Amino acid sequence: MDSDGFTTGGDAYPDGPAADDSFQIRSVAVLGLGLIGGSVARDLATRGVRVLAWDRDEHAVRDAEVRGIARPLAWNDPHPADPPIDVVLLALPVLAEKELLPRVADRFPRARLITDAGSTQRSVVALAERLGIGARFVGSHPLAGDHRSGWAASRTGLFAHARVFLSPAPSAGPDAMGLAEALWTALGGRTEPVDAAEHDRRVAWTSHLPQLVSSALGGSLAGEGIARAELGPGGRDTTRLAGSSPALWTDVALDNADEIVPALRAAEDRLRALRLAIAAGGAERVRGLLDEARRWHHQAP
């Protein structure tokens, strides 16, 4: 990463990649203290960053305050926190994020980076441009999801070695992009820039499709009255994602519908092909379908 434009942040990050004085994030507003936002807040607090937090669940905010992780964000304070917030992180389901973004644009006019932790990027990046904050907006998508969710599931170290996709708004400047890279790198992530549209196409297949297939399988078993405890280790792995947050994934699915629908259709087609081949006793066809999946599974990364 180019460290141009970075000033020293002192020695608050003794063991991170930022220990070379190139890190300058001193204060972060975290909106949403769920698994992702809560874990970011915990990591940043450990590193000495001043964290202001908001969540619609006041208990989470109070707990974060009691633990010395964050102070409550005073939305209605006419004199915003001093020193000003460097980075605003919206760690909310995508529809809630889009509802909140206009207010964030008003409230943090001097924040140098506004970012998120979303599973989809196109619609958010487009909204940021429309709100006139594109120059300071970089969408983030850390691949650190979990079927557990909420503040109680958040923890330090969640982003160690995690891939983090960064989708800058078209007008985003190098300062915002550099801060986004610095933020996630300091948390242990490995950032990868990717255009928002390409991001959404790719994650429809790599993330959203497995999630929805796992949920469809879980729903099928629920409909048949088969308990998850009856499954072997393989079946439990295949249905692990079915435990994910329905609210979160409903937002993702609707926000990325145009990319997800063809992916779901492809999975249906494969299931149907397997079913028809099995019903017809077509051993070669069944083996061919299974073999294609196995070769895919075994291919070198």
Added chain:
Amino acid sequence: MDSDGFTTGGDAYPDGPAADDSFQIRSVAVLGLGLIGGSVARDLATRGVRVLAWDRDEHAVRDAEVRGIARPLAWNDPHPADPPIDVVLLALPVLAEKELLPRVADRFPRARLITDAGSTQRSVVALAERLGIGARFVGSHPLAGDHRSGWAASRTGLFAHARVFLSPAPSAGPDAMGLAEALWTALGGRTEPVDAAEHDRRVAWTSHLPQLVSSALGGSLAGEGIARAELGPGGRDTTRLAGSSPALWTDVALDNADEIVPALRAAEDRLRALRLAIAAGGAERVRGLLDEARRWHHQAP
């Protein structure tokens, strides 16, 4: 388990459930040295049982001999091994098992138990009755599969705490059933008797459906040119089973086709319902489908 009919097997099983002198399996023929058969052979050898082994892969048999685990089974020996074989285990894909079973019936007329390690039971149990060996036949299905396969993947302790379904042939006697329970219990498994037809119906949902859904998902991603390395932890879990043996699962799918086809159709229906709801922007419907799967995932066992 009723221990009637059991004689002492000496002290060859110092730490197993059989240390109460109720175990009497002294010699076992293992046909098929894959993950399951190889692991059974290793465990039995550790416990001092005499193991004769056959596999179409002569290298596996030689390797088992070199390691002192098993001696090669001499199929064509006119004077079969002395002392006679107590138990014959067919650990082969189900179609290969059915091809071999007539020869096994001829070759081991005095074996007190003929069993297997199959994912399906109805057709095998029916064949055993037709061959006149039903009184000595108990189908076994240890839930200890793995996406790895073959002799190289086999290991001691594979069956520790594993559920093992036992489906006796209709005419199977208590001696055969007792030996099957003793065999798997000595290997650390927890046996559960289940009628063969009920077994096949249940595993179509608990085991075969997750396998085929995982393969269909892997095939979809292969078709789109998405590498497995691009997936997050959740996606990798969901596609883990796609790495399973195509030959083994082709046999299973065709052997249990009548139970598997409706299960596959149910999964297709769920995927289609999700796709249509997402395409229509139906948030409530999408959330309802995801929520049913999540409640199923979270239900107490």
